[in-house]
Amino acid sequence: MVNYIVRRSGQMLVTVFVISVIAFIVIQLPPGDFVNSYLATLSGGTIVTQDAIAGLRAQFGLDENLLVQYWKWITNLLVGNMGISFQYQRTVADLLAERLPLTLAITIPTAIFVYLLAIPIGIYSAVRQYSPLDYIFSFVGFIGLAIPNFLFAIIAIYVSSRYFGGNVGGLFSPEYELAPWSIGKALNMVQNMSVAVLIIGLSGTAATIRVMRGMLLDELSQAYVETARAKGLSEWRLIFKYPVRVAVSPVLSTIGFVLPHLISGTEITATVLNLPTTGPLLLNAVRSQDMFLAASIIFVLSILTVIGTFISDLLLVWADPRIKL
Incomplete structure (x- = not known):
């Protein structure tokens, strides 16, 4: 090791x-x-x-x-000097120090939301194939894959403004926007970012459900599953002890790409929702050719990607002992 x-x-x-x-x-x-x-x-x-x-x-x-x-x-x-942003006339480190914590505050709950929701639904859909709930989950999954996140964001903004008289954009209410950090501001951010977590995580959840369902269906048809049933192993214990551990491997292998994707892959959605994250910052840097800012953000995302890939490799070894380091 x-x-x-x-x-x-x-x-x-x-x-x-x-x-x-x-x-x-x-x-x-x-x-x-x-x-x-x-x-x-x-x-x-x-x-x-x-x-x-x-x-x-x-x-x-x-x-x-x-x-x-x-x-x-x-x-x-x-040596820790990322340079000066041409566009903002501030150090890149200061800009990232402002945006990265807020980005992680949205990214981490979104990743947890994706896996906690998608894996159980994928398992249930595979075990209860062609059941009414399986059809419902499949339909919702196809909708989530077919419609881009930013369109869901536009719909959410329209519905909240048209029918509820509110605005789901931004992370803070107007009274907390420029206020110093406090418990009230933190709670206000948690309240406002729930819609962003739901919208950003929707496509990832839909894709993970389809992958988990398809892989588990393949494993449930293997001979070793029938052998375990013949030996009297209880159904759910059998499913979680053997087929699920194998079927979850493709899901774990994508962890290395989830974090950078959620941070940088939602620029349009974050722009539509007016989220002060690194996504819109990277988009503006590329559009204005602010090379030090853009290159530094991509460099940080590269580090996150290789670290995430390393973590996913270790998780694969833990989940499936047949995989050797």
């Missing part, structure tokens, strides 16, 4: 380094840079000289080649 952890740690470092290089290059691929994006936002009557444009590029370090820009960014990153 120790040798495996050491070996995987070295692989993770190499993986994160390669991803950082690719991410930095991809961010630079669109034509122009942050200065071009900034000039495009100026009013039509504003005249900017070429000397002023060159000065802006020198100020932001955009006059240097790509290799030099990457080297400065990655060396500063190793």
Whole structure:
């Protein structure tokens, strides 16, 4: 186990380094840079000289080649300096310190919601195949897979505004928006984020239900299940001791992608719901070509991905002893 952890740690470092290089290059691929994006936002009557444009590029370090820009960014990153956001004129570390805790406050409950709801429903649907509840769960699952999250968010906003006179967007009520942190503000956030957790987790729940149901149906038809039944093992003990442990493996293998997906993969939904998370921050950074901010967020997501994948590998070994490290 120790040798495996050491070996995987070295692989993770190499993986994160390669991803950082690719991410930095991809961010630079669109034509122009942050200065071009900034000039495009100026009013039509504003005249900017070429000397002023060159000065802006020198100020932001955009006059240097790509290799030099990457080297400065990655060396500063190793000592905890993520650079300055061109768009916000603040340190990237400060922006992430504001957004990341709120993002995790939504992401972690959403992940728990997905697995606690989807796995039992998937097991029940497989065991009670073609029952009325199985048809209902399958129908709801297909709806959740077919309709994107941001459309559910738009529908939720319309219904709450049209019929209830409220607004499900944002994490805080207006009176708590700028207020310092307190028990009342924390409770207000928990109350307001329930809709966001439901909407963001809906598609993941639907997909996990389908995977769990399909895998368990395959296992229930195996010969070892019939053998265990013939030996007199009780039905539910048989199901949870053998087929479920095998069928849950594909679900556990996706844990490495759930956390970064929930953090960055819901930019449009978070924008529609006006959530102060890293998703809209990354979207704005890419649109304005704010390379240090975008690259730092992608770097953090890369670390989360490789750590999550490592955790899912260990969980797979625990769930299915046939899998060897």
